[in-house]
Amino acid sequence: MRLPNLMDSAGKIVQQSIDEARRRYSQGPRTGVPGVQEDPNFSTEEPTILSDMRGYDFGPYMNQVVNRVRVNWYTLIPEIARLGRKGRVVIIFTITKNGTIDDIRLVANSGTEPLDRAAMGSITASNPFARLPAGFDGDRLVLQFTFLYNIR
Template identity: 30%
Template sequence: MPTDLAAGGPSKPLPRPSILAEGGPSLFDRPDPRPAAGTGGGETGLSADFSNFPYPWYITQVREALWNAWTQRMPTAGALRCTVSFDITRDGSARSVSVSKSSGNRLFDHAARGAAEAAAPFPRLPDDFFEDKLTVHVEFKSTE
């Protein structure tokens, strides 16, 4: 999450992407206690549902990269949300990036998909995570 905003930045909080991975019980579901400077705090937090991925520090790094990319691309298109799915490979590359649940607004969906692509490469998957990829579902939100 950016620590300072350029002069003339938005006057209300920007929505944060939430990260949802497939399977299992929720590892954690809590709001981020660190609001972006000048935004007055955030209204949504990170949701991670992946029973075999006990690395909240990694999810935080992915969220930070997605947040930074999203704040540069988010269109002001009303209260919209869409879900973008992709795989993070062992080397941190994003593969198979696609809109899995459309907002109904092609511009918004394209911006969300572009944010996921621009956020890559992500950090390498942890060495003791034995899968070849991590499938991630990110919900991007916009408010009026």
């Protein structure tokens, strides 16, 4: 009598999981960025521009910033959040004229360090951003991002 090889079964299960993940991600992103699937339980409130905009329309620039941060955040969301841990993280940071982050501050933590680290990491991983728009005569842009985990 021959017993089934458990390693073969485990390998098939892993391969099925990989295939399922590929299938889900190939259905198309909802973040506006290819290859990144947005999860409805993880969202950011509309970022707030805290600095003087000097009459400049930052809409297109902010879309790029938000998409970049979200892409990085979705890759960093910890397992504890995927298991349902709730949290809200607020971060303020400054983008300089050349697109680098000059200052980043956690102003409201979630009470769960992995959630705070993922939010902070999504911004630091996005550094540098694109240069500030040429039509903007300021030298920096101060933004506030709010990250929501399992909160609607």
